[in-house]
Amino acid sequence: MQGSVSKGDLEISSIPVMTRPYGENGELRTALDWRTGWLDQILGMRAHLYPENAGFYFLDKKGDVEGELSVQALEAQARKVAGMIAAYIPPRSPVVLLGGNYSEFLIGFFGIIYAGCIPVSGVSPSLSGAVERLRHVLSDSKAAAVFGTKEDLEAFSSLCADFNVRWLPAEQAEKALPYFQPIRESHEDTAFIQYTSGTEGKPRGVPVSQRGILTNLHRQAEQAAYIHPGPGLSWLPFTHDMGLITTLFLSLASGERVYIQRSEDFIQNPASWLEAISRYQICFSIGPVFAYDLAVAALAGKSDHLDLSSWRVACVGSGPLHAASLQKFANTFEENGFSALNFRPGYGMAETTLIITSETGLKIRGFLRSAMAEGHAVLSTLENKKEDTRFLVSCGAVLPDHEIRVRSPVTDEWLQSGEVGDIWVTGACVAKSYIGSFEREGTELSQRPVLFYEDEAGKTWFRTGDAGFLFGEELFVLGRVVEAVIQEGKFFDPYDLAEEVRSAMRDFQPEEKKNSRIEAIVIYPEGGHLYALVEADPQLKRPKEAALAGARRLFEICGTRSVKVFFVAKGGLSRTPNGKLRFKASAENFRSNHLRTWGEYMFGAKDLKVAEYKEVEWLIP
Template identity: 30%
Template sequence: MSIGSMPRPQAAGLDTLLRDRARRTPEALAFRFVLDSRDPDAPGNTLAVTRAALDTRARALAAALRSRARPGDRVLLLHPHGPEYVAAFLACLYAGVVAVPANPPDTPAGAARVAAIVRDARPALFATDAAHLAGHQSAPGLRGLPGLATDTIDDSVDDGAATVPIRPAAAGDIAFLQYTSGSTGDPRGVVVTHAGLLANMAAMADRFRLTPDDRLVSWLPPYHDMGLILGILLPLCSGTDAVLSSPFEFMVDPLSWLENLTRFGGTFSAAPNFAYDLCVRKATPERAAALDLSAWRLAVNGAEPVRRATIERFAERFAPSGFSAERIAPGYGLAEATLMVSGPDPGTRARVTPLPAHAGSHVVGVGRAVAGTEVRVVDPATLRTRADGTEGEIWVRGPGVAAGYWQRPDATAATFAARPADAPDTGPYLRTGDLGLLRDGELYVTGRIKDVIIVHGRNHYPQDIEEAVWSADPRLRPGCVAAFDAAFDTEGAAGSRLVAVAEYDGTPDGATAVGAAAGRAVVRACGLRLAELVLIRRRTVPKTSAGKIRRSTARDAYLHGGLDEIARVPAPFGAVRR
């Protein structure tokens, strides 16, 4: 039974739906938390939580939140992976406060992001666990903000946690603020309502054909829309159980994801494109031979451009493990649409189409719009609808589109209230900022408008250039390249200067050869001349907390000396200079 077909509770909010689930099936398993993927079968390394236990824990935490915050106040959630994060999120729903999930400020980039979120959301307090409370309180953006260690709250305290009446949420109430990844600027708080969240999850459950017999396996960060909504809330609402592991463990050992799918018989999982590539690269013959992926019926690929080569490499590498290409389901979505906009039907092989205006460039289809959602492709300059098969900006409308940006009326009006010039009575539409095209109802996403590189009047997509660069030499780290136009102006004539910044596992002595290989690869793949290749140290290319390349940040760092450089290799890729 999917949430699209199940009887709706009388109240329109997610809180009532979850309490109803806990009341009707209290002993049903909600989650298994894998706390250590290296040996999940060891005592204490996997924790099973029932719906009743999760509901009881959430009620206790809700009582603690109600004593510290008023209805409508924002509460910043900074928990690490584990059951306490899930309970704290549900507690916010139960208490009528607005959850603001965020990645913990454990790195300089993470601390800067949290500080930006605090300035924008103005939370009443932040919540985490006792082990991290003191450290977070010393972070620059959190100093002076009250903190709550939720794992110090006792389930059995006599505070009425289980009996205090809680006003059920209305359809239009805010469920939580989902801060954008910040790939093109400071993060913005997307206002996700209960109605929009339930509508989007019902559409996903319908498109993915989820049933209580499915088992989701996820390592996705719980503070991002795909990890939170698809990885946690969707299984809670659809009646499936889920196995959750840490995103940090995946980054350290990508094969732990596939091993968890094997161990727990996972049927459904999702990840960005880079994760599938990582698994191919890290799969040793011994570990690959031990995998059994025959139960994995649906592998959603989304959150970044889906690469045809990735699908082919993954399917070929893990075919002996019982996996096949038609199980990979490319999808498209964004936080401003709650999560999912389009996806293919299960069992449908991914479609690939060439782009006539871009020689040699092919894009993977990301399926049809989910139920109740309309996608329109519009010329971003004239605002007129583009013909079928013609590229333009992707516009979306439907019940899952969010209510706007928190406390930003101008940005909300510009992004969420668009109307096409040739059909002004339709809408309003969400302007996604993404380029794409529709062909026979299938959506193809080609790139971000702000990232497109224009050379001699033609559009080029940075992801194509980046893949050409990192594929040129094994010392360049896949998915860790930023390509951009370091435009200049000489004697009043505008020009372009194509630069790539790439993480490099090598020494300066090898830089010239690497630069030459990358330059040739870009010419072959894209017909472009790379002006300069900048080699930088591991894990220093600017990325969002979701792992997306921050190309504008990389460009600024390139222009102003902010990169952790190993070498610069200018065209014609001769001498290396610092």
């Protein structure tokens, strides 16, 4: 269908209308029930109803608005991109988006949908490992084309010349005729392909269905329905599921404007995130725990100019939720108008179309670390030793129409509330498979490691690979099952161990860095030793004593007989493009001598009953 398109293209008459509470007073308003709609209709309806709304504001390094994109312009330009794509690429073909946090990415995403093709989201040129990631995505998705700016395409095309794909520059779309022919056949059809961050290996392609993304948006809107509306802000990469869905889709579905930072600008200047929230009186913003840590390190004691009273929805996810980090953030910025009640902790991933559980406010419970190591969640009491208490953040209850269960990774039996195991999920938002190299995995529980399993009732369950437990209706997430530290038959979470080592070493940081965190820590067992790879500034005071303090804490928790501590240069540990720490990759880099260390220490204990360590070797004085 070439040329201009009538308003009838929206075809929203079949979408049911519902009422839901809105705003702090619970005012009832009518809204479309998007669960039976199509992804392309969200942009089309927003452009039709509010054509002049400047939906997206792009910020420069200084936080000034350097560009705007109205929903009408987004919709019109997406049709032109569709015209260009349709001239070269057959319908249903995967098209990879190569781009950062700028307007061409958003336009290209909907342009691919309008052309009847499938957007493949997952490569940001400015982030680390971009070439390797793009090559993997091209191979795994069997993409027919790559869309991006001319500058980005020229930088990457020569490095991927062995792939038979067409490189489509965004600038070329100006000469194309508008085109609009999205595929609306089945709600189980793939709306787009989202690649995971690749924490444990190569990124995996998740086919997100029309039903999955629209149900997720509907449920997210329910979770925040009582919040007073206002603008949003995001620095998260569009290529990451959390950045894409909360920035593009949720803002279109809610009708609120959103301010967009470049990811690299936030990494270089973490203070810019909160400064933009204060300046533009942002209501909604989201980030992983490390972003809140970086903000504290950058602004603690220097935040008098900030007004964070407008920030009513501070979502946090994408990795373990460290209670101490979030509580410290709330305490640091309480005088700036931020409250811990504004936190929205949650649990989710690309395989669940982002969110699968949600909590209102920061709810922290203390559990016995020793009991969890044996598979049981037991609340800590005043009679218990403080050192044996681990404080966990509630991820809240599962979304309606979804289920979460916990399964023993050893016996394959479903576990009861309060028992620690492997988290499995099912529901409309949950994917049924991966594409490409992960598509042909086993489907029987005996074919380990099974990731997707269809039960007798026909439900597809996804094995998340995360350890955790249900406590009543609340989900508590511990860490990755495959990264568990097993000592004397007990299971310990390496993320928890890393936080304890970090806390033990905190007093050894330079005075001017007391408020900052030691960058990162990787804990893993090997050859009878427990290794601690500590990414820290060489200015750390008395590194030998700091290493001993961390080793002693590991001994107290795990009872391990030998601890080796290696201090690694800043940036040395492996991370995903969106900043997640990669435990397995970091350990492998260390084994292959690819990590530059500036201090190495080994400590041993006489036996498990001895609390004091005896230094047996000082590898580097």
